[in-house]
Structure formats: structure tokens, C-alpha cells
Amino acid sequence: MSNTRPAEVRVAQAAGGDAKAPRTERGRRTLRKLLDAAAEEFGEKGFHEASVSSITRRAGVALGSFYTYFDSKDALFRALVADMSEKVRTSARSALHDGMGALEIERAALAAFLRFAAEHKEIYRIIDEAEFVDPTSYRQHYETIAARIADRLTAGARAGEFRDGLGELEAWALMGMNVFVGLRYVVWGGADMTADDVAAGVNRLLAEGVLRR
Amino acid sequence: MSNTRPAEVRVAQAAGGDAKAPRTERGRRTLRKLLDAAAEEFGEKGFHEASVSSITRRAGVALGSFYTYFDSKDALFRALVADMSEKVRTSARSALHDGMGALEIERAALAAFLRFAAEHKEIYRIIDEAEFVDPTSYRQHYETIAARIADRLTAGARAGEFRDGLGELEAWALMGMNVFVGLRYVVWGGADMTADDVAAGVNRLLAEGVLRR
Known part of the structure; x- marks a missing residue:
């Protein structure tokens, strides 16, 4: 884009x-x-x-x-919902630069989103209220983000870093992780974890899952 | 319990x-x-x-x-919010039986939740509206579920199946995955994936993450 x-x-x-x-x-x-x-x-x-x-x-x-x-x-x-979607997009993009690997991109994008949410905690209330006030905007907000994540996942697979077969389902799962850790650690807070700590923990889960090796 | x-x-x-x-x-x-x-x-x-x-x-x-x-x-x-929380709990529990491994438990609990949500699509609207109508109930709903997931993750690590160090952060991430795939594939629907398909895909992501091996 x-x-x-x-x-x-x-x-x-x-x-x-x-x-x-x-x-x-x-x-x-x-x-x-x-x-x-x-x-x-x-x-x-x-x-x-x-x-x-x-x-x-x-x-x-x-x-x-x-x-x-x-x-x-x-x-x-x-x-406003469309403007918030656009801001989420640009805040994530601003954290990315050439040469980043696919996994690193997910970590940086999440950390940037968490920092954005810390500065704009109202985003959760506004997007969540859209479910009731304007369901079309609500759906569009998440569908747009999920499509962007799915593109990144397939690009990561094409580059040989991610496994094959990742798509919409994994994009929705990843988006859900990001939204919920933002709710817990940014909007509610009180857990003394920085955006980078949270992003690193989620990134490890995304990278390797939970199985012991 | x-x-x-x-x-x-x-x-x-x-x-x-x-x-x-x-x-x-x-x-x-x-x-x-x-x-x-x-x-x-x-x-x-x-x-x-x-x-x-x-x-x-x-x-x-x-x-x-x-x-x-x-x-x-x-x-x-x-x-009603407390009753919904309790129903989510019992629907997930009813899918579990002795001898299941930790990963299998997560898959079965998600599949059961998705089937419950398919029968009770109103749960999303009710819980989501609690954010505005009764924020304390909203928070309690998710905190209770996250605590239960965190217990399962540490039990899985104790049993040697999951890696060490999993806790609250991973529980919130896992809960976010489950909630968002339920929104996409059950409440919105139209993607022709069964509860078992969705649960299996999320379970693989949870097990091994996205990195190519």
C-alpha cells in the first residue's frame, strides 16, 4: 500500500x-x-x-x-471507527522496516499496537460499542485487520520462515490474542508488564506454541 | 471443583x-x-x-x-452474565474426560465452547454488552475464564506435556484466540468450517506455533 x-x-x-x-x-x-x-x-x-x-x-x-x-x-x-482502523494500521506499519523477518514483524506490530492503545485507551470502548451502534463498521474493522494479518502469514510462509497452510483461521486467532492481551495489560493494566514484555511473550507463543520440546 | x-x-x-x-x-x-x-x-x-x-x-x-x-x-x-459464565464452564467441562492430555483438553474445550456458542449465539452480544452495562461482570467473566486456562496450562507443564513458564499472559492469548474464532466462524459464520475443524486448526497453532521446522 x-x-x-x-x-x-x-x-x-x-x-x-x-x-x-x-x-x-x-x-x-x-x-x-x-x-x-x-x-x-x-x-x-x-x-x-x-x-x-x-x-x-x-x-x-x-x-x-x-x-x-x-x-x-x-x-x-x-x-471515527474507520479512522481508528486506519490509525491501528499506520501505528503498526510505522514500527516495521525493511529486512525484518516475518516473526519479528508480528512482534513489532503488536508492540506498536499496544503502545498505540496505551495512548488511546478509548479505542477499545469505541470499537466494542460499534458492535451495537454500527455492526457493519465493527465487522469491517476486524475483517480488514484479519485480512492484513493473513497476508503477512502467507508472506512469511512464502519466505520460508512460517509453515505452509496458514490463512484466515490463524489470522483470526492471532488477532484475538493481540486484542485480548491489549485489554488485559493495557486497558485494564496493573500487571507491570511493558508493551515489549507482552509482545515478546505473545511472539514466543506464536512462534513455537506450548508443547515442550 | x-x-x-x-x-x-x-x-x-x-x-x-x-x-x-x-x-x-x-x-x-x-x-x-x-x-x-x-x-x-x-x-x-x-x-x-x-x-x-x-x-x-x-x-x-x-x-x-x-x-x-x-x-x-x-x-x-x-x-445472566454469571449464568452464561457458568454455562461456558460446564459446556467445556462436559467435553473432558479422564486420561486426556493437556493439548487434547484445549482442543475439546474449544470445540465444546464453539458448539455451545452455535446454540447460544446471544452469548456474544450479552457478554459484549456487559462491558457497557456492567463492567464488573464483564471483567469477572474474562478473569475467571483466564484463571481457569492458566491453571490448565500450568497443569500441562507439570505433566511434562507443555513447556515451563506458561501463565497468565498465555492464558489471555489463548482465550483471545478462542473468542475471536468463535466470533468469526460461529457467530458470523458463512465459512463452512465445523466446530471440530476450527478447534483442530487453533489447536495446531497452539501446539506448535507458526514457525516452519
Whole structure:
């Protein structure tokens, strides 16, 4: 995937077609402020208690500007879920560099996700609430991530590092591991393990499983 | 854990202290009907749209009887989450028998969970909604399951089948795998994989990981 698209195109695409694309840099910043304020508001209050007026107040944006970009609170929520998916993607990608092995990529991607979640704990509440508020976005979020993981697993097998036959099932299993250790060690916390500790432990499990050799 | 407690004690314990314990067999049946009707109602409508009167109607139980056992819709919801946790436990246990190896136990427990979830797809919605309606129950549900898995992992290591050093982290990872493959292959479905296929694939991943040997 190319990262060379202009920033405003990326923001609009991340907003999943639910935001009208801003045509100026100023518009792009306004949309970004609205999405960030929405993450705070939905994360703190949940969808039903959140209000558009409170979100525009947090964002320091006029109510009229809100409706330039979104038709409704629902449209903003959908755009936010797509934006969160995009942020998960870019946070994982930013931890990767050329020459990494397939197993190392999984470790680095998980550590980056855990660090992202530590900075944005509201992501769990927002994605989980999407199951009820917007099931299509919820499903799309996980299907997109699972497809990306499945691609990495088959690439790892092609490179000779992973065994053959890994696919969708293993991708869903791996995603479930990552999501649940994030819930336990980042969102709930209190276990005194760093993102790197957690990622290393999960990575060993992924590499070699549980059997004694 | 002993399974020799009388049925009424088990129902009341499963209800997590939020149901008043029935003293008669008839009372026990009424409580069971209320919990089953609650699973349907909360599963179909979600917590906020669900109503006590609709639940008693589904259960064929008088409204007065409801208040013999529960103080409120909230108390019933909490009792239902505890009851679901207990059912997950007993469904997994029922698939196990003496002489199974540690890895085989994980496979059989997952296959049993997937079959249970196929019969009770509402469990995902109910547990997931607990994150918002009753966070304490939500957390307790997963902490209890993770503790049970961690015990099985250490027992497997003690028996020489699993490697040493497995614990809470690996238990959360394993639980995450199981929950997510259940979401994908049971709740969403459409992939034409049986519970046994899914459990076998996850079990191989758990056993040996992804590295090529």
C-alpha cells in the first residue's frame, strides 16, 4: 500500500466515505479536530450520551462546520471507527522496516499496537460499542485487520520462515490474542508488564506454541 | 471443583449472588425460566430495549415472581452474565474426560465452547454488552475464564506435556484466540468450517506455533 497519497485524501478515506472530503488544508484540520474530539467524547460518554454540540465544543469548531462534513452523529461515529482502523494500521506499519523477518514483524506490530492503545485507551470502548451502534463498521474493522494479518502469514510462509497452510483461521486467532492481551495489560493494566514484555511473550507463543520440546 | 452441590445451589451461585436463592424445586425452575427468557430478550433487543415485563411474558412467569428473585433489570442482567459464565464452564467441562492430555483438553474445550456458542449465539452480544452495562461482570467473566486456562496450562507443564513458564499472559492469548474464532466462524459464520475443524486448526497453532521446522 502506498503512503504517498496526499494527507487530505488519507483523512477522507479513513473517514470511510462518511465524511465529505475537505478541499483545503484548513478543512482537513477541522475534520481532524472533529475526529479527535469525537474519540474523546465517545470514549468517555459512549455513543448514546455523546452529543454533536459537545463534540464541536471540544473541537473548538462551529456547529455549522460539523454539518459541512457529517450528516449526523451516526455518520461521525462510522467515520471515527474507520479512522481508528486506519490509525491501528499506520501505528503498526510505522514500527516495521525493511529486512525484518516475518516473526519479528508480528512482534513489532503488536508492540506498536499496544503502545498505540496505551495512548488511546478509548479505542477499545469505541470499537466494542460499534458492535451495537454500527455492526457493519465493527465487522469491517476486524475483517480488514484479519485480512492484513493473513497476508503477512502467507508472506512469511512464502519466505520460508512460517509453515505452509496458514490463512484466515490463524489470522483470526492471532488477532484475538493481540486484542485480548491489549485489554488485559493495557486497558485494564496493573500487571507491570511493558508493551515489549507482552509482545515478546505473545511472539514466543506464536512462534513455537506450548508443547515442550 | 465438585459437581455434587444440589442443583438449586448451583443455579443461585451461577446467578452470582444477584438472584435470591430459590428454596423449592418449583422456585428453581422459575429462576431457570427467567434466566433463559432473559438470554433471549437481552440477546435480541439489547439491555436498554429489553423490559422486565417482556421477559416475564416470555418466561410465562408472573411479574410478582420476578421480584421474588431479582430487584431490578440490572440485577437480572448481572445474574445472566454469571449464568452464561457458568454455562461456558460446564459446556467445556462436559467435553473432558479422564486420561486426556493437556493439548487434547484445549482442543475439546474449544470445540465444546464453539458448539455451545452455535446454540447460544446471544452469548456474544450479552457478554459484549456487559462491558457497557456492567463492567464488573464483564471483567469477572474474562478473569475467571483466564484463571481457569492458566491453571490448565500450568497443569500441562507439570505433566511434562507443555513447556515451563506458561501463565497468565498465555492464558489471555489463548482465550483471545478462542473468542475471536468463535466470533468469526460461529457467530458470523458463512465459512463452512465445523466446530471440530476450527478447534483442530487453533489447536495446531497452539501446539506448535507458526514457525516452519
